[in-house]
Amino acid sequence: MKNFYQVLMIFVLSSATIIAQDSLVFKNGNVIVGEIQSLNKGVVTIETDYSDDDFTILWTEVSEAYTESLLTMVTVDGDRYYGTLRTDNGNIIILNDDGTEIKVDRNDIVNLKPLDKGFLDRLYAGIDLGYTLTRARNQQQFTLRSQAGYLTEKWSIDMNYNVLNSSQDDTEDIHRTDGNISFRYILPHEWFVMAQIDFLSSTDQLLDLRTNSRIGVGKFIKRTNRLYWGVQAGVSYNVEDYEGEGNDRESTEAWVGTEFNVYDIGDLSLLTNVVVYPSITESGRVRVDYRLDLKYDLPLDFYVKTGLTLNYDNEPIEGGVKTDYVWQSSFGWSW
Incomplete structure (x- = not known):
């Protein structure tokens, strides 16, 4: 049964890549799919198609993050990055727009904000x-x-x-x-x-x-x-x-x-x-x-x-x- 849920979670995340932009996996194993709106003061906000209101979750309760949205990211040191996120062995990997990868601790990310590449979006x-x-x-x-x-x-x-x-x-x-x-x-x-x-x-x-x-x-x-x-x-x-x-x-x-x-x-x-x-x-x-x-x-x-x-x-x-x-x-x- 445990293997079934693991396969199901992988399927959900794989489907999310097609259906939605971003996926967050919580420490309790729950998954939420939508579009990340912000991370501020330790709270991440995500918008979904199935709710009128955005969800707000403590960033410390998120174990994995996968995004297709292009994000502006700020770390505790004031460094700014532009790209997408994924999780690898518990580490957050930032894939920069120029193709380079940066590994950061999840708790070092203090600010996220979507910034789409389309002309009208900017x-x-x-x-x-x-x-x-x-x-x-x-x-x-x-x-x-x-x-x-x-x-x-x-x-x-x-x-x-x-x-x-x-x-x-x-x-x-x-x-x-x-x-x-x-x-x-x-x-x-x-x-x-x-x-x-x-x-x-x-x-x-x-x-x-x-x-x-x-x-x-x-x-x-x-x-x-x-x-x-x-x-x-x-x-x-x-x-x-x-x-x-x-x-x-x-x-x-x-x-x-x-x-x-x-x-x-x-x-x-x-x-x-x-x-x-x-x-x-x-x-x-x-x-x-x-x-x-x-x-x-x-x-x-x-x-x-x-x-x-x-x-x-x-x-x-x-x-x-x-x-x-x-x-x-x-x-x-x-x-």
Whole structure:
């Protein structure tokens, strides 16, 4: 009878290779087949076709793991791998994407996250829209917040574009546009290098266009399937075109920043970052960019979001304001 169950388990695992992507074998001999969603804080989450809810299991109760899903894996030493898993004589074997094999202790794996190779699986995008119409003074306001990106095992590209247009009778219209495009390349031990271009246009700051190009290096202080916190620093070149003649500026700046992102906390996620720019070529000038986004996921990939974007300049041009900010609440969709 014992041999029968062993043969049956082998058959189940072999069938799982065809039917599903991943298989976990528990210490008590039970087998679960599905798709690994994450490993975080000692708990592995796996999605199956036969349950509405994902299963969560203590990683210490798993004796064997076999995956066909492509996974990003992080060890206790901060080493990152990309590939699949299998078990051999009690050891976890990581088959890297380049064909090499790495043997690690099961307890040394602290983070797993699927990362499919398909183009659409690596692409993400979202758009939020908001509109307000008030009878008094015919006030109208339109807001847009959007983001898109592409993620691989070693690098990522992220883009953001935000717009606020406001108008009412007997008052000048208000227009504000900001956005950025950034590139990040992951190095060993949670270090990364990055390059980013930010732009801002604001009638309140009399700013036709600010283009800030920056490069730098950073490190993830903490990074799991639920959150990350990183710090970064570098240099930037800032070009500003203002309303009127003789007000334009060009300057070189140092910069230092930090970003904190909490995601997958149920349906809630939070992103906040701040960057400080002490000028190198304009003595005494300091700028600050701050962002806060709070998002709540709804069914069918819809969500509601509220967010703050703030820009501070201790030496604005004459007639401009030191602090310019916009708080937007909107309804959106992502994929």
